[in-house]
Amino acid sequence: MAFSNPSREQIKQLLEDTATIAVVGLSDNRDRVSYMVSEAMKKKGYRIIPVNPNATEILDETCYASLSDIPFPIDLVNVFRRSEYTPEVAEEAVKIGAKALWLQLGVYSDEAASIAEEGGLTVVMDRCIKVEDSILLPQGKQA
Structure with missing residues (x-):
């Protein structure tokens, strides 16, 4: 079956x-x-939380070389890597118990989606998280 992104309402709930x-x-x-x-x-x-093995700190947060190195729970894994690298990221996201895998605009992998979905993660592909957040939660997250 072909992949389809969650509905707008489901994405809104995911972001909330x-x-x-x-x-x-x-x-x-x-x-x-x-x-x-x-x-x-x-x-x-x-x-x-930055995941970049070539930096020590970004946006006032410690960088980690991999998802597995992060010592606390992660809700969502957002991916700015080329599509061919995403299956291994999906495997790691499942391993750390993330709730969702989000592949940024222009990033798409049926293999990564299958890995993540089989691991119980919600998957969003080929969408910009900033754009979706701006449209769906224009006033910010509700407390």
Whole structure:
């Protein structure tokens, strides 16, 4: 069966239920889309955890080399990596007990989606989390 993203209402609920987002491929370069999106999400109240083996700190948070190195629970894994790298990220997201896997705009992998869904994760692909959050939660998350 072909993959389809959750409904807008389901995505809204996912965002409302998310507090901590691990961002795989988060760059420390302020000009990169991953940085801009993550900075905007942090300003909206999400805790952003950078996953980048080549940096020590981004957005005032400690960087981790991999999802498995993060010593606390992660709600959602947001991926800024090329599609061919996402199946291994999906495997790691399942392993750490994340609730959702989000592949950014332009990133799509049926294999990663299958791995994550079989592991019980909600999957969103080829969508920008910042755009969805702005549309679905324009006033921010409800307390």
